[in-house]
Amino acid sequence: MARITAGVACSHIPALGVAVDLGKTGEAYWAPAFAGFDWTRAWEKREKPDVVILVYNDHATAFDMKIIPSFAIGCAEEFKPADEGWGPRKVPVVKGHPDLAWHIAQSLILDEFDMTIINEMDVDHGLTVPLSMMFGQPEEWPCKVIPLAVNVVTYPPPSGNRCWALGEAIARAVESFPEDLNVQVWGTGGMSHQLQGPRAGLINAEWDNRFLDGLVGDSDALRYIPHIEYLRETGSEGIEMVMWLVMRGALGKATRMLHRHYHVPASNTAVGHIVLEPVSGDHHDRASDAGQAIAAE
Structure with a gap:
């Protein structure tokens, strides 16, 4: 059966993409x-994932x-980069x-999403x-998305609790798909940032790092953070972090951290990144083995 082997979260700051595209990733900034x-x-x-379920937000493009x-x-069969x-x-x-996507869609709708x-x-x-951050500049992306x-x-955006529950429902959908697939779930957006108004440029590193802490282990406290706290503590665009909770919910009761990164600033935004694996069951062994092998080098 298909299995979710890992969860990845990262910011999707557009300027990071520009830096990749223009060959500026080695510059001091x-x-x-x-x-x-x-x-x-x-x-x-x-790890070589077969499929990435990539949770993101459209910025008035589609x-x-x-x-x-x-x-x-x-x-769909494919999705072109937007102008x-x-x-x-x-x-x-x-x-x-499409086969897995339609299966997930059916499962989620029957699961009352x-x-x-x-x-x-x-x-x-x-x-x-996020694809550029994880895979660089290949001629084609190495997995289906x-x-x-x-x-x-x-x-109104959905609550963190609803996003976490959606992740749980996605896990049920993936595990009921009969094909042997290595699936990752990625949550993107954030971290703290505000792009307009008197608080433009806001970054709350302390709050961001507490949020990263909360993704690891068996606590589900993050799912109950109210919208107003995201807005107050992380700026108007910090609400994007509810999308990380879809990823976290898909990983089950408890997680283990494989890697973590936090940096400010990047285009007036906090860059957050974390790689997690589920700690229960045997469907995550490949992710664990790969993480341990790299850590040993």
Whole structure:
């Protein structure tokens, strides 16, 4: 059967994508931000996921005020990089996994999640930047990707508790898929940042690191953080971190941390990154072995 072997979370700051595209990752300003992903790129080469369920938010690219789905799943064969006003990023077309995506969509809807099913969609930096951070600049992405978009742009966004529960439902869906697949779930966005208004440039490193702490172990306290706390402590765009909770919910009762990185600032935003594995059951052994092998080097 398919199995979720690991969870990955990271910021999807558009300027990180620009730095990759323009060959600036080694420059003094950008190098510390990118250095924290060296471990993960080596680990991903060993882990070789078949499919990544990538939780992200669309930035008024595929969706606008005409239609605002709380949760949307991409079931197409492929998804092209979006033109966000300066031309599409010169990155590979994202290849989907329709069989698994449709299975997940059916399972989630029967599990009482009202998913919007997307059969045609361009994907913006919210999805392509994390792929660049984990895989660099390949001619094609090394795995299939199922986009899962969450509304964190227009009020009201879903609660952290609902996002965590969605992750739990995704885990049930994946584990009921008969094909032998190594699946990862990625949560993206954040960390603390605000892009407008009197608090533009806000970064709350203390809160961010407490949030990273809370992803590890068997506590589920993060799922109960209210919207107002995200807004007050992490800025208006910090609400994106509820998408990390979809990833955390999909990993089950408890997690073990394989890698962690935090850096400020990057384009007035906090860069957060963590790699987790579930600690119960035997479906995560490959992730654990790969992590231990890299740690031993």
